[in-house]
Amino acid sequence: xxxxxxxxxxxxxxxxxxxxxxxxxxxxxxxxxxxxxxxxxxxxxxxxxxxxxxxxxxxxxxxxxxxxxxxxxxxxxxxxxxxxxxxxxxxxxxxxxxxxxxxxxxxxxxxxxxxxxxxxxxxxxxxxxxxxxxxxxxxxxxxxxxxxxxxxxxxxxxxxxxxxxxxxxxxxxxxxxxxxxxxxxxxxxxxxxxxxxxxxxxxxxxxxxxxxxxxxxxxxxxxxxxxxxxxxxxxxxxxxxxxxxxxxxxxxxxxxxxxxxxxxxxxxxxxxxxxxxxxxxxxxxxxxxxxxxxxxxxxxxxxxxxxxxxxxxxxxxxxxxxxxxxxxxxxxxxxxxxxxxxxxxxxxxxxxxxxxxxxxxxxxxxxxxxxxxxxxxxxxxxxxxxxxxxxxxxxxxxxxxxxxxxxxxxxxxxxxxxxxxxxxxxxxxxxxxxxxxxxxxxxxxxxxxxxxxxxxxxxxxxxxxxxxxxxxxxxxxxxxxxxxxxxxxxxxxxxxxxxxxxxxxxxxxxxxxxxxxxxxxxxxxxxxxxxxxxxxxxxxxxxxxxxxxxxxxxxxxxxxxxxxxxxxxxxxx
Numbered sequence: 001x002x003x004x005x006x007x008x009x010x011x012x013x014x015x016x017x018x019x020x021x022x023x024x025x026x027x028x029x030x031x032x033x034x035x036x037x038x039x040x041x042x043x044x045x046x047x048x049x050x051x052x053x054x055x056x057x058x059x060x061x062x063x064x065x066x067x068x069x070x071x072x073x074x075x076x077x078x079x080x081x082x083x084x085x086x087x088x089x090x091x092x093x094x095x096x097x098x099x100x101x102x103x104x105x106x107x108x109x110x111x112x113x114x115x116x117x118x119x120x121x122x123x124x125x126x127x128x129x130x131x132x133x134x135x136x137x138x139x140x141x142x143x144x145x146x147x148x149x150x151x152x153x154x155x156x157x158x159x160x161x162x163x164x165x166x167x168x169x170x171x172x173x174x175x176x177x178x179x180x181x182x183x184x185x186x187x188x189x190x191x192x193x194x195x196x197x198x199x200x201x202x203x204x205x206x207x208x209x210x211x212x213x214x215x216x217x218x219x220x221x222x223x224x225x226x227x228x229x230x231x232x233x234x235x236x237x238x239x240x241x242x243x244x245x246x247x248x249x250x251x252x253x254x255x256x257x258x259x260x261x262x263x264x265x266x267x268x269x270x271x272x273x274x275x276x277x278x279x280x281x282x283x284x285x286x287x288x289x290x291x292x293x294x295x296x297x298x299x300x301x302x303x304x305x306x307x308x309x310x311x312x313x314x315x316x317x318x319x320x321x322x323x324x325x326x327x328x329x330x331x332x333x334x335x336x337x338x339x340x341x342x343x344x345x346x347x348x349x350x351x352x353x354x355x356x357x358x359x360x361x362x363x364x365x366x367x368x369x370x371x372x373x374x375x376x377x378x379x380x381x382x383x384x385x386x387x388x389x390x391x392x393x394x395x396x397x398x399x400x401x402x403x404x405x406x407x408x409x410x411x412x413x414x415x416x417x418x419x420x421x422x423x424x425x426x427x428x429x430x431x432x433x434x435x436x437x438x439x440x441x442x443x444x445x446x447x448x449x450x451x452x453x454x455x456x457x458x459x460x461x462x463x464x465x466x467x468x469x470x471x472x473x474x475x476x477x478x479x480x481x482x483x484x485x486x487x488x489x490x491x492x493x494x495x496x497x498x499x500x501x502x503x504x505x506x507x508x509x510x511x512x513x514x515x516x517x518x519x520x521x522x523x524x525x526x527x528x529x530x531x532x533x534x535x536x537x538x539x540x541x542x543x544x545x546x547x548x549x550x551x552x553x554x555x556x557x558x559x560x561x562x563x564x565x566x567x568x569x570x571x572x573x
Contacts, residue, residue, distance in 0.1 A: 060135025109134025452534020487522025
């Protein structure tokens with residue numbers, strides 16, 4: 001019997017930073033790139049608790065243990081271009097001989113069989129060192145810090161502005177909670193749309209960090225002062241964000257009882273509610289948080305759910321008073337339901353409320369990272385994208401705003417939303433720029449798992465599907481399979497990211513534009529097929545706009561005669 005390896009998850013002496021420049025230690029950029037991205041996930045500028053391998057989302061890890069991390073890095077340095085590394089919940093478990101078109105890494109994180117897919121069983125395995133929580137982009141090595149969610153959050157608040165406030169949030173006040181790795185995008189997203197924002201977080205260091213990165217304008221510890229600032233900004237139609245130190249479950253009900261409640265236009269939340277142990281209950285201090293959660297997880301869970309019920313009750317009551325209220329995908333409604341609050345689902349999730357029309361077009365998060373570490377490479381890609389899509393004013397506005405407001409964390413990166421038959425154009429453009437030497441080193445191209453056809457999540461991306469297929473998990477599995485078959489450099493299948501164990505299955509893909517002809521062939525296939533999955537998923541569910549897009553852009557769908565036509569242009573690539 002083999003000896004059980006040493007298992008270390010906490011090591012404050014480890015400081016990880018991805019290599020920069022054009023010199024590589026792996027055998028090719030196709031293996032150097034995933035190694036640098038794994039390291040970048042754990043860069044202190046990027047990760048929430050890098051000493052614990054935690055990237056974001058409470059417990060979302062990049063690797064299961066420091067021993068596993070070291071083994072992954074060593075294996076990637078030695079991997080050939082016809083070999084594939086298999087990673088099971090953050091631990092390298094095998095290397096297989098495959099071929100050059102196959103992924104260099106295949107990852108599966110947190111996946112449990114249905115009857116065992118709950119936090120209790122997961123935590124038993126995690127405590128034994130047998131599994132880790134990969135979140136979405138933490139365990140798939142494509143997290144790019146708060147910028148990664150920024151544009152999606154910007155798009156969401158922009159959609160709210162168009163739906164409810166004549167196209168701008170100027171003259172509105174948004175109140176929300178959670179300013180960590182994901183939620184930290186909220187204040188800047190509101191102000192970029194012209195609005196005032198009050199964001200509540202129990203941890204002052206998170207608010208201070210967002211202020212230092214210019215995602216947040218000000219930090220206050222007094223409710224009166226914070227409210228006065230954002231209400232004045234609203235009345236002056238000034239874009240301003242203020243962070244308030246406190247617990248949203250306490251503060252939202254307090255605001256409801258004040259005259260200032262009438263000034264609130266939008267309410268949402270992005271605390272880490274998907275995992276009750278990552279949500280601070282009323283009456284527990286930040287300093288005692290993790291000790292109390294570890295000492296009695298069951299009791300802590302009950303207290304957290306009770307606090308979430310108070311939190312959600314206040315959100316519902318804001319909606320009763322006319323505010324625009326929505327769930328931002330952290331499962332807080334279901335946790336409130338578990339605590340006995342029977343109105344928890346009276347406000348919608350953000351996808352059915354605002355984003356699904358974009359998903360029907362295969363639109364979703366397209367992100368890229370400069371392996372050189374040189375911000376000038378991102379400047380070149382920004383300019384090239386604006387030239388590639390000259391009529392897309394929304395894209396140009398976003399890229400200009402990102403250039404002005406987004407401070408790079410870790411390797412320089414960018415994100416924008418592109419659709420079906422747009423992403424492959426961008427990928428081929430980047431590959432050509434590398435080949436021509438206009439970019440100094442390869443570009444990694446990936447996306448969030450929150451994409452149009454890569455996730456089954458009934459409390460978020462697939463909530464309220466028009467045909468009732470909210471919980472059908474075949475789609476992310478097909479997405480991972482088709483991406484594995486289409487030339488991705490690494491592919492991942494995760495369970496539970498963003499919303500918690502038992503609530504979602506989702507898939508990710510990442511590719512490397514290294515300037516070679518082979519990379520170009522892979523990018524053409526991958527970046528067509530991946531967003532194409534979003535189109536066919538929504539065609540199958542019965543969305544008319546998705547069917548229109550399939551006709552317009554040549555996506556073949558059997559059993560629908562008018563869509564069962566081969567796209568000769570794509571077939572010729």
